[in-house]
Amino acid sequence: MIETRKEEERALLIGVELQQTENFVMSMEELASLAKTAGAVVKGSYTQKREKYDSKTFIGSGKLEEIKLMVEADGIDTVIVNNRLTPRQNVNLEEILGVKVIDRMQLILDIFAMRARSHEGKLQVHLAQLKYMLPRLIGQGIMLSRQAGGIGSRGPGESQLELNRRSIRNQIADIERQLKIVEKNRATIRERRIQSGVFKIGLIGYTNAGKSTIMNALTDKRQYEADELFATLDATTKQVQLSDTFQVTVTDTVGFIQDLPTELISAFKSTLEESMTVDLLLHVIDASDPNHTEQEEVVLTILQELEMLDIPRLALYNKLDKTDDHFTPSQFPHVMLSAKDENAKSHIQMMVLAKIKTMFEPFEIRVPLKDSYTLHDLGRIALIDMRFYEDDVEIIKGYISKKDKWKLEEFENGLY
Ligand SMILES: Nc1nc2c(ncn2[C@@H]2O[C@H](COP(=O)(O)OP(=O)(O)OP(=O)(O)O)[C@@H](O)[C@H]2O)c(=O)[nH]1
Numbered sequence: 328m329i330e331t332r333k334e335e336e337r338a339l340l341i342g343v344e345l346q347q348t349e350n351f352v353m354s355m356e357e358l359a360s361l362a363k364t365a366g367a368v369v370k371g372s373y374t375q376k377r378e379k380y381d382s383k384t385f386i387g388s389g390k391l392e393e394i395k396l397m398v399e400a401d402g403i404d405t406v407i408v409n410n411r412l413t414p415r416q417n418v419n420l421e422e423i424l425g426v427k428v429i430d431r432m433q434l435i436l437d438i439f440a441m442r443a444r445s446h447e448g449k450l451q452v453h454l455a456q457l458k459y460m461l462p463r464l465i466g467q468g469i470m471l472s473r474q475a476g477g478i479g480s481r482g483p484g485e486s487q488l489e490l491n492r493r494s495i496r497n498q499i500a501d502i503e504r505q506l507k508i509v510e511k512n513r514a515t516i517r518e519r520r521i522q523s524g525v526f527k528i529g530l531i532g533y534t535n536a537g538k539s540t541i542m543n544a545l546t547d548k549r550q551y552e553a554d555e556l557f558a559t560l561d562a563t564t565k566q567v568q569l570s571d572t573f574q575v576t577v578t579d580t581v582g583f584i585q586d587l588p589t590e591l592i593s594a595f596k597s598t599l600e601e602s603m604t605v606d607l608l609l610h611v612i613d614a615s616d617p618n619h620t621e622q623e624e625v626v627l628t629i630l631q632e633l634e635m636l637d638i639p640r641l642a643l644y645n646k647l648d649k650t651d652d653h654f655t656p657s658q659f660p661h662v663m664l665s666a667k668d669e670n671a672k673s674h675i676q677m678m679v680l681a682k683i684k685t686m687f688e689p690f691e692i693r694v695p696l697k698d699s700y701t702l703h704d705l706g707r708i709a710l711i712d713m714r715f716y717e718d719d720v721e722i723i724k725g726y727i728s729k730k731d732k733w734k735l736e737e738f739e740n741g742l743y
């Protein structure tokens with residue numbers, strides 16, 4: 328093999344399709360996007376149908392010979408396997424192929440490590456990496472990977488090269504301690520937000536669906552949006568005006584993906600926690616993606632696992648400018664839009680307000696004219712449809728949430 332230091336990291340993708348494998352093609356395409364996001368140049372991919380994975384080398388030995396030839400011919404630096412490898416398979420593959428081999432989990436962990444911004448995000452990713460590493464401390468496999476550098480070796484902690492079991496266990500305990508403190512602080516902030524009574528909206532959806540772009544359209548602000556997977560990792564909450572008076576908070580979070588590494592689930596959940604207590608979920612879907620139906624299913628399955636299916640939900644089919652004529656939405660109710668369109672903001676505002684109206688209850692109150700100055704406050708928590716005067720009272724009709732209904736009486740009595 329020629330030892331040259333190249334700028335780019337040349338990757339070969341490998342996938343094995345078992346009879347029961349779901350969404351195999353989508354998942355291979357996704358692996359290519361993930362590899363690209365992590366900075367690799369994908370030089371090719373190799374797939375095989377098998378009854379079961381080979382316990383020693385994951386893929387059949389005959390095929391491995393072919394792969395080895397491809398690795399040598401294309402100057403491949405890294406082989407990326409679209410499944411979870413056992414530590415033994417990982418070591419064996421690296422020995423046979425003579426290059427770094429990483430699996431889908433390591434690739435995703437690596438991207439999360441690149442992207443984590445907040446203190447908590449970094450701790451969570453570091454923890455996930457250490458947990459992934461611990462059972463892999465056998466033989467030379469992991470050392471080989473780490474020394475090769477590049478994808479699979481990035482981490483938020485500088486001590487990642489210290490690879491003995493005891494130090495890893497200590498680091499895990501230490502991070503878990505730090506996380507407890509951070510989580511407590513976050514719970515307090517969330518509690519305060521729940522008590523504030525503001526209507527809360529959460530943007531969720533498959534990675535790259537356009538959540539951050541929609542957030543930007545709504546807030547006229549710049550949130551990092553990019554044609555990359557997991558562009559957003561940390562939750563961000565912003566105030567958004569839905570009408571002249573009605574104000575909500577909108578939370579943008581990490582995107583969903585199939586086969587999320589189990590080590591990352593708690594990181595993922597803590598990021599999503601922010602969205603677990605919302606009043607309305609906006610499920611953003613990339614309608615132009617040929618796999619959007621499978622992606623919608625993945626999102627709904629994860630929502631079910633997180634017990635979030637009972638939160639009212641509105642589907643936003645995004646990127647309409649890129650969809651073909653055959654596109655048919657499968658979820659109802661829904662909105663179809665292009666987040667990049669200049670009318671996107673008013674379109675979303677209108678449709679979301681209409682959705683909220685269906686969740687609220689109609690009311691009518693009569694307020695003495697002398698007290699009507701308090702009505703601006705009512706407009707923050709209720710949707711006001713109509714207001715008119717009769718003698719010395721003002722009559723207001725609109726919609727309000729069940730939990731805020733009791734406040735109406737205070738407005739009527741001028742107590743608010
Ligand atoms: N053509 C087109 N592109 C869009 C539209 N909305 C978003 N995009 C692009 O799609 C890509 C992904 O958008 P993001 O907003 O970063 O997606 P996201 O859902 O936040 O993704 P993650 O944070 O990775 O989960 C970006 O390149 C956007 O510019 C749209 O309506 N039309």
Ligand SMILES: [Mg+2]
Nearest residue numbers: 538539558559
């Ligand atoms: Mg985003």
